[in-house]
Amino acid sequence: MQKDAYTLILEAIEGGTYRPGDRLVESELAERLGVSRTPVREALQRLETQSMLTRDGRSLIVASLDHNQLAELYVVRAELEGLAARLAAKHATEEEIRVLKDMIDEDRAHLGDPEALSRANRRFHKQIHLASHNRYLVQQLGLVHRSMALLATTSLAAEGRGEAALAEHEAIVNAIANGEEAAAQSALRAHISKAFETRLKLDAASHRRESEG
Template identity: 30%
Template sequence: MNTETDLAFAPPPLPDEPFIKPVPRIQRTLREIAAEHLREAILRLELRPGDRLVERTLCEKLNVSRSIIREVLRELEGEGLVSKDNRGPIVRQPTREELEQIYELRALLEGTAAAHCASRASTTQIKELSKFLKNIEISYKKQNFVSVIEQTDSFYRQMFLAAQCDVAWELVQKLKGRISVYRAITIASADRQTTGLAEMHAILEAIKNKDAAAASLASSRHVQSAGRIALSRLGPSSPLANKKNP
């Protein structure tokens, strides 16, 4: 063995610090800020399903360039908040048939996840669910419906994580993306704060009791209730159904 040769070709010791450090993000880009503002305007129902999104108007309101507005519209289209017709981008408006299918599929997926969560959730995971539900109540009291949606998503993300249903969660996220506006409408409806919270408490109570059947039933009923509210907004007496595009 040639010790000198071996030492000559020995790899250098690894440094304590990594060779390439991530660049810290000091501030968000104009596109990110503009996307957040437009997203919140849609979720707060300042812009309603079917409303036309005119680039020039958005440029003036958000004080950004047309190229940024186009990037933002593409991003929100990917999130399911915006779609296009033959006249340009609009706030997305699903059909009745689409809503029915989506809520039916959500009820199946979320009911299954709730059942598995009741069987598999740890004490720590159940505490996290309780925390998110408390945050939902606080957001409702503040009438912050964007926060209600965010905290509700966190609750369900934790439920699917505890249930070990990763693929089902991905599917639910895609389905929710296609009806984001109607989720905002149902959450902001007059009686949803009372009935919706009661239904979510029933889900959590069943999970705490390790009652898979009750958890599945409570979760499915919660989705079905939201679906009925969303579909009612498409009825002939609904202001959304009668709303004319400019």
Template identity: 45%
Template sequence: MTVFADVQPVRSLAGQAYARLREAIDAGELRPGMRLREEDLATRLEMSRTPLREAVRRLEAEGFFTRDSRTLVVMTLDHQAVSELYAMREVLEGTVAAFAARHASEGDVALMRDLHAIEAGLLTRPQELARHNERFHSALNGAAHNRYLLKALNALRDARALLGSSTLLDADRAGQAHAEHDAIVSAIEARDPIRAEAAARDHIRAAGRERLRRLMQAS
């Protein structure tokens, strides 16, 4: 019983460390390619190395961290991985839009339209726009009313955390995305699943092209 009591707090702290490191990756505080030392992370999280190491092992297994010699590195997605990720996003998010055209309630449609209107006022505030974009896509995903699609999209969301800063930080891309969102919502309002899927696929393809352009510039 004593051993069990000793193990439980460590596991609880490891879970906390994992959650806080994931939040840091999602927020862009730990960026792709960043080199890290476990002692620095332990100081950042204000905890001992034992629970931290358990959290790091889990993040390594999930593909968020890798090692270069003894140094911990936040994983960077290469050109092929980014292409594969956006290919899957195109399939899944196109399907989401088609399902939403069939199954969205009037409330779902009103919410998407309201979020799109708010988006128009954020086009010159890129950081806020990037956060708002997640809310728009969350509403769109919910409007599909399919729990299995949501699970698949959540798995892709984990990988998207390794892409780095949002493409919406570029003013031209932000304006294009706003127009693309309008096309998606308009097709859903018209209850046209074919047009909705095509609009969503166009949107993801455009985002993917911008992401790959940035990747080539960086290399």
């Protein structure tokens, strides 16, 4: 199935082709995607409505999240992801659990490559969402993860965070595999909390470098 302009632009933002602050020009996008300007215009309007893009004068740029928005996003993410893990512990099939375990083994190959690890991390979390077997929760988590694309860097870029994140993933999957609903929920919420803490430290270090520069 051919992807529409909206999906292609959204994937480009999620994949880091367009980062927060980047200007999106209708004519350039149409040429790049090989489509007419009308579907691109409609896609940009839709993304603006969803707060993925924001106005800068007459131009549209990829939105960025301030500190308060970031904190709010992580609060919602921790609650919804925790619920997904709890439901996965109850409803996940043996096949889904095997897939999660295989993902962790495969993701070890990406240690040292934060961008690849970030993509693998998104796939892992999406698999837990699906294992919850709750379509409404999957839908809401899709919105949350779309907003996560507005973060310019990944917390997995922090020293040692990749190894720690995989260990946390392992604890989450073990709880799901054992049907331990409360433990799965707690492990995933702790994982999100640690990711948020790491991101705050990265941001603080970045601001310190800027002020010193």
